[in-house]
Amino acid sequence: MSDWMVTQSPSRGRRPRALSPLAEHLRDTFWFAPTAAMVCVFAVWAGAQLLDTALVEALQEDGEYDTLEELMRFADDAKAVVNAVSSAMMTFIGVVFSISLVAVQMASGQFTPRVVRLFVRSRITKATFAVFLATFVLTLLVLTSFDSADDPRAVTSVPLLQSVLTLGMVALSLLLFVLYVNSTLRLMRISQVIARIATESFRVVASMPVPMEDGDPAGLGPQTAWVPHEGRAGVLRDVHIARLVRVARKHGVVLRLLPRIGDFVVPGMPVLAVHGGPVPPRRALRRAVSVGVERTYHQDLGFGLRQLVDIALRALSSAINDPTTAVQALDRVVQFLAALSRRPLDTARHRDRDGAVRLVQPLPGWTELVDLGFTEVRGCAVGSPQVCRRLLAGLEDLLLLAPPERREPLLRHRELLRQAVGLAAPTPADRAFALRPDRQGIG
Secondary structure, three states: OOEEEOOOOHHHOOOOOOOOHHHHHHHOOOOHHHHHHHHHHHHHHHHHHHHHHHHHHHHHHHOOHHHHHHHHHHHHHHHHHHHHHHHHHHHHHHHHHHHHHHHHHHHHHHOOHHHHHHHHOOHHHHHHHHHHHHHHHHHHHHHOOOOOOOOOOOOOOOOHHHHHHHHHHHHHHHHHHHHHHHHHHHHOOHHHHHHHHHHHHHHHHHHOOOOOOOOOOOOOOOEEEEEEOOOOOEEEEEEOHHHHHHHHHHHOOEEEEOOOOOOEEOOOOEEEEEEOOOOOOHHHHOOOEEEEOOOOOOOOOOHHHHHHHHHHHHHHOOOOOOHHHHHHHHHHHHHHHHHHOOOOOOEEEEEOOOOOEEEEEEOOOHHHHHHHHHHHHHHHOOOOHHHHHHHHHHHHHHHHHOOHHHOHHHHHHHHHHHHHHHHHOOOHHHHHHHOOOOOOOOO
């Protein structure tokens, strides 16, 4: 069995640092960014109000009443602009929300429901909503700062800096709106969706532990206990690797994750096996395992591949009948498998700072990933020469890249595809055409 193992050696170079489970979960939510933006804008407004008040007091102390009158006239003009912005911003927010709903509905119906996550994780979408809501809140706060007094000696505040800040937020909102429309239109194109899925999948690969060359001669030791899952049933989304490694090191044990990321777990099901010592306290393992209603990209090596296959299957269905989209999805499937063709799989061994193995995490094996990428598509591709030719070309490319011990599943899928096409093709000429490898399908 091959292993992934963490190393602390600086000579191996730095690998991309994975986000913590909390950061990944916040990326999968839509409420955090707008809420944080509104809190921040409130703090910024409070600071701007203090500066405006200090400016008015300084001018009054210096007797600069003419300058103060000019500022008051500017504030009167700015008040009309702020009123207009406050009224228009809610309309803008409604337009953005409507565009998002339409885009999500079209993408989930035409591609796969699992691509909705791409819209939820879109930074530009969150930034647009956050800035729009923050601008609206800022306009309401600025309107409360206008003083009704006409005498420069009696005025207490002139929202000069606040008005400039509001105009800056409006300009930023307009810029983000243009970027948002452009980003949404890109995400409604299937090629962009497939490319984004591939990008997220390669981030998972890049964040996996680096294999150590010297291997791990020491065994895990006898299994002394196991830890059951407590809480609701659901999909195992991720585990807090750093916390589990710290707990295992503190108590002198090795923890082994029993289900794979993406498996469905129920209360009472064993999730962690303990080797070499007693079970750590339950409070130390609390919130180390995250369960949700659906899979996420974080730590899930096969989730991106699952989405690419779903898109290809939807494209090959009789309702859509779009083999070109299936070919585009196969392009990324082949790319993903090619990147993993020579990398260790099956398990990930995470080490502490002293180099001792503290957490063992199961990963999909090479055969499982190949079957996931090709089995269902191969079954639906028999009636489409374009997809058959692309599938054969992908298998041929992978056979050139994969080491000899990993060629068996590729040869098996190639032979099964040839047999299926041989049975389905009406004439020898059709069979020969469909079984001719072509990276573009039929160009």
